[in-house]
Amino acid sequence: MKMAKTASNLKYIPFESFKIGQKQSFGSYEVTEHEIIEFANKYDAQFFHLDHEAAKDSLFGGLCASGWHTCAMTMSMMVENMDLHGRSLGSPGIDSLRWLRPVYPGDILSVHMEVLDTVPSKSRPNIGVVTNKVSVSNHKGVVVMEFTSKGIFRRAEGGLGLAG
Amino acid sequence: MKMAKTASNLKYIPFESFKIGQKQSFGSYEVTEHEIIEFANKYDAQFFHLDHEAAKDSLFGGLCASGWHTCAMTMSMMVENMDLHGRSLGSPGIDSLRWLRPVYPGDILSVHMEVLDTVPSKSRPNIGVVTNKVSVSNHKGVVVMEFTSKGIFRRAEGGLGLAG
Numbered sequence: 279m280k281m282a283k284t285a286s287n288l289k290y291i292p293f294e295s296f297k298i299g300q301k302q303s304f305g306s307y308e309v310t311e312h313e314i315i316e317f318a319n320k321y322d323a324q325f326f327h328l329d330h331e332a333a334k335d336s337l338f339g340g341l342c343a344s345g346w347h348t349c350a351m352t353m354s355m356m357v358e359n360m361d362l363h364g365r366s367l368g369s370p371g372i373d374s375l376r377w378l379r380p381v382y383p384g385d386i387l388s389v390h391m392e393v394l395d396t397v398p399s400k401s402r403p404n405i406g407v408v409t410n411k412v413s414v415s416n417h418k419g420v421v422v423m424e425f426t427s428k429g430i431f432r433r434a435e436g437g438l439g440l441a442g
Numbered sequence: 443m444k445m446a447k448t449a450s451n452l453k454y455i456p457f458e459s460f461k462i463g464q465k466q467s468f469g470s471y472e473v474t475e476h477e478i479i480e481f482a483n484k485y486d487a488q489f490f491h492l493d494h495e496a497a498k499d500s501l502f503g504g505l506c507a508s509g510w511h512t513c514a515m516t517m518s519m520m521v522e523n524m525d526l527h528g529r530s531l532g533s534p535g536i537d538s539l540r541w542l543r544p545v546y547p548g549d550i551l552s553v554h555m556e557v558l559d560t561v562p563s564k565s566r567p568n569i570g571v572v573t574n575k576v577s578v579s580n581h582k583g584v585v586v587m588e589f590t591s592k593g594i595f596r597r598a599e600g601g602l603g604l605a606g
Binding site: 288317320321322323324325337338344345346347349350351353354357360365367368369370371372373374375376377 | 452481484485486487488489501502508509510511513514515517518521524529531532533534535536537538539540541
């Protein structure tokens with residue numbers, strides 16, 4: 279059980295601190311067969327995510343993680359990074375999500391992000407939207423998943439009130 | 443623990459059975475506070491997914507599910523539907539994923555899908571790609587999440603071999 283930070287003790291990154299082209303890499307998530315099967319049992323009960331032997335007959339050649347599980351593991355690394363460096367106010371969504379390669383037990387995943395765009399909100403002067411390209415690689419350096427992510431960030435002078 | 447279907451006893455939907463404009467609705471997933479917190483503890487440990495009281499101070503006004511958890515619950519309904527009606531060979535990815543409204547404990551989610559496009563593969567004559575618009579609604583009829591999903595399907599005469 280992780281400690282839940284509350285609204286009052288969180289550190290936010292101001293919108294103004296993001297520059298187009300900025301890059302960062304972080305995370306080291308070891309994928310286990312146990313966790314692949316546990317996630318699949320709850321949310322994605324397809325044989326290639328559940329059964330080591332049967333998965334050999336699948337397109338993937340062996341047991342591999344649900345694509346949504348890879349998203350969840352990636353989010354876990356992103357939240358750890360936010361705990362260190364500060365956070366957004368939330369995300370309206372994701373574009374161009376591609377599961378490029380299977381994620382297997384024993385893979386160690388890491389995240390690479392690059393700022394693609396920064397747009398101040400016209401209707402809400404105290405927030406802005408940052409678009410990031412997110413790439414997730416395994417320990418062999420192979421990119422297994424990519425997406426672009428939009429994050430809502432506080433303007434430096436804005437405060438949290440979103441009215442207006 | 444659900445029974446894992448194996449490669450040999452699965453039912454596949456042939457690519458040719460999809461027509462642009464076809465719609466289907468399915469699923470009834472009751473969202474619980476317990477499951478929201480359990481998922482968040484593992485994958486998205488932000489206070490508005492973890493702590494009922496603290497979440498009142500968030501943009502969402504109360505404890506709500508991780509967006510990735512909503513994706514996972516949606517996949518669970520999609521796999522149940524595939525178990526009834528047949529399945530794809532997998533998905534290369536997702537576009538235009540939008541978390542439109544918070545998902546709260548007590549919400550009952552359902553899935554609505556519409557076929558947007560069907561494209562036979564040029565390089566692999568035994569498969570085709572179907573693009574679906576996926577909308578997830580709560581029990582009040584409010585759309586909480588939308589995305590478009592690509593699925594790879596067998597051609598009727600294709601078989602499973604993907605070489606060629």
